Amino acid sequence: MRIVPKILHFLILIIFLILQISFLERLELFGLSFDLVMVTIICISMIDGILYGTFYGFISGLVFDLMLGNIVGVTAFIYAIDGFAASNFVNMGYNKRRILAFVFVTFLITEINLILTSIIRYIFDLNVNLVDIGLELLKRPIFNIALIFLVYPVIRAGSKGEDTFEFGYKEKD
Amino acid sequence: MLNKKLRNAIILSIIIFLCLLIVTVSLRDSDKVKGIRAKALDFFRPIQEKIHSFFYPLIKAVNTVKDYFxxxxxxxxxxxxxxxxxxxxxxxxxxxxxxxxxxxxxGVKQRNKFDTKLAKVIGFYESRWQSEAILNVGRSDGVLEGMGVITEKGLVGVVILSSNSSCRVRLINDPQSSIGARVLSSRKVGMVEGSLDKKVYLKYIPKDDIIFRGDIVITSEYSKLLPPEIVIGRVKRVSVSKQSPYKEIEIEPFVDFRELEYVLVVTR
Missing domain, CATH: 1.20.5 (Single alpha-helices involved in coiled-coils or other helix-helix interfaces)
Structure with missing residues (x-):
C-alpha cells in the first residue's frame, strides 16, 4: 500500500472542496447544481477502498462544516456515509458492469445524500417540503453523474493503477 | 470476509459516534466552535481567494451567456x-x-451617513437550507458579527461570523435570515425573511393593509446595526389566504446574489 497517492487524493479532495465553495456554486445551470465533493468522495471510495472513502468523507465534511455549515458535524456525517455506502455498493457487485456502475453508484449516493440531509434538517426543526425534495431527487443526480466521468480519471491518475475498481472499457468480464 | 465486515462496521460506528460527539459539542459549546470556525476561515482564505480570482472570468462568461437570452x-x-x-x-x-x-x-437631526468597508466575495454557497457568502475582510478590518452587507443595488445580508481576515455573510434569501423592513410608500413595518425555495418574503403585514405590486421595501430604523432606508427589493406578488391573518408578500431583491463580486460592509 502506497501512502503518497492517498495523501494526493486527500489534497485533491480539499482543493475540490474549496473549488466547490468558491466557484461551482455560482455556476448553477437550469436549476441544476454540482456536488463536486460528493463525487470526489465516491471516486476515492472506489479507488482507495472503504476506509479512505469514509475517513476522507468525514474530514472533508468537517472542513465544510467549519467553513460554511450551520451545525458542525452534520455534513461530516453525511459525506462519511456517502463514502461508506459507495464502497459497499462497489463491493456488492456493481463493478461487474463498469460504466453502468458509475451511473448507478453516483445516482444512489446522490439520493442517499439528499434523503439523509432532509431527515437531519427535519430533526433540527428546519422546514422540509416533500414536493421540492421529490423534484430534487430526480434532477440532482444528472450533473453528478456527468461529473464523475471527469473526476474519476483525475483521482485515478494519482493512484498509478493501484485502485480496487478498474475503469470499464479496459477489460471485459 | 467476516473480518472485513466487522472492520467496516467498526469504522462506521466510530464515525457515527464522532459525528454525534461533534454535533453535541457544537450545539452545547458554541463559543469554542465559533473560535475553531474562525480559524478555519482564516486558514483557507489565501487558497480560496486565489481559486476565486482564477475562475472568476469563467463565472462571468457563463453568467453573460445566461444573461444574453x-x-x-x-x-x-x-x-x-x-x-x-x-x-x-x-x-x-x-x-x-x-x-x-x-x-x-x-431642529430635527439630519440623516446619518454610514461608514463602509469594501470587500471581495471569495466564496458562495447556496443549498435548500442555506445561502451564504464568504468575504475577504474580517475583524482586523473592523468587520464584526451583525454588520450589514450592501451593494450599490441594495441589501445583501448580514455578517454572521467574523474571523481575523475573512467573514461569513448570511444572504437575505437564507431561510434563517430575518430583517426588519418597511414599505417605502405606505411606511408599514414588517420582517423580510428568506425561505427554502430561495424566495424572499415580507411578513407580518396585516391583511387589511394596502400593499401594491412594485412597492419598494427598505430596511427599518429598528435594527441596531443595519442602517435604515437601505433598499431591499420590490414587491413582486401579494396574496391573502383565509388561514393567515397576514398578507403573503413576495419580494424581488434588487441584488443578484450569484453575480456578487464586490460588496460594502456597513461598519458604523
Whole structure:
C-alpha cells in the first residue's frame, strides 16, 4: 500500500472542496447544481477502498462544516456515509458492469445524500417540503453523474493503477 | 470476509459516534466552535481567494451567456424605468432641498451617513437550507458579527461570523435570515425573511393593509446595526389566504446574489 497517492487524493479532495465553495456554486445551470465533493468522495471510495472513502468523507465534511455549515458535524456525517455506502455498493457487485456502475453508484449516493440531509434538517426543526425534495431527487443526480466521468480519471491518475475498481472499457468480464 | 465486515462496521460506528460527539459539542459549546470556525476561515482564505480570482472570468462568461437570452426584455424594462426615474429626478431634488430646510427649521437631526468597508466575495454557497457568502475582510478590518452587507443595488445580508481576515455573510434569501423592513410608500413595518425555495418574503403585514405590486421595501430604523432606508427589493406578488391573518408578500431583491463580486460592509 502506497501512502503518497492517498495523501494526493486527500489534497485533491480539499482543493475540490474549496473549488466547490468558491466557484461551482455560482455556476448553477437550469436549476441544476454540482456536488463536486460528493463525487470526489465516491471516486476515492472506489479507488482507495472503504476506509479512505469514509475517513476522507468525514474530514472533508468537517472542513465544510467549519467553513460554511450551520451545525458542525452534520455534513461530516453525511459525506462519511456517502463514502461508506459507495464502497459497499462497489463491493456488492456493481463493478461487474463498469460504466453502468458509475451511473448507478453516483445516482444512489446522490439520493442517499439528499434523503439523509432532509431527515437531519427535519430533526433540527428546519422546514422540509416533500414536493421540492421529490423534484430534487430526480434532477440532482444528472450533473453528478456527468461529473464523475471527469473526476474519476483525475483521482485515478494519482493512484498509478493501484485502485480496487478498474475503469470499464479496459477489460471485459 | 467476516473480518472485513466487522472492520467496516467498526469504522462506521466510530464515525457515527464522532459525528454525534461533534454535533453535541457544537450545539452545547458554541463559543469554542465559533473560535475553531474562525480559524478555519482564516486558514483557507489565501487558497480560496486565489481559486476565486482564477475562475472568476469563467463565472462571468457563463453568467453573460445566461444573461444574453433575457437581454431584450431587460433593456425594455430598464428603458421604462429610466424614463420614470428621469421624471421623478427633478421633483426629488426640490423635495430634498425643501426637506433639509424644514429639518433645519424644526431642529430635527439630519440623516446619518454610514461608514463602509469594501470587500471581495471569495466564496458562495447556496443549498435548500442555506445561502451564504464568504468575504475577504474580517475583524482586523473592523468587520464584526451583525454588520450589514450592501451593494450599490441594495441589501445583501448580514455578517454572521467574523474571523481575523475573512467573514461569513448570511444572504437575505437564507431561510434563517430575518430583517426588519418597511414599505417605502405606505411606511408599514414588517420582517423580510428568506425561505427554502430561495424566495424572499415580507411578513407580518396585516391583511387589511394596502400593499401594491412594485412597492419598494427598505430596511427599518429598528435594527441596531443595519442602517435604515437601505433598499431591499420590490414587491413582486401579494396574496391573502383565509388561514393567515397576514398578507403573503413576495419580494424581488434588487441584488443578484450569484453575480456578487464586490460588496460594502456597513461598519458604523
Amino acid at each position: 433575457g437581454l431584450i426584455e431587460k433593456v425594455r424594462a430598464l428603458e421604462e424605468e429610466n424614463s420614470r426615474l428621469l421624471k421623478d429626478y427633478s421633483e426629488n431634488i426640490n423635495l430634498k432641498v425643501e426637506n433639509n430646510a424644514l429639518r433645519k427649521l424644526l
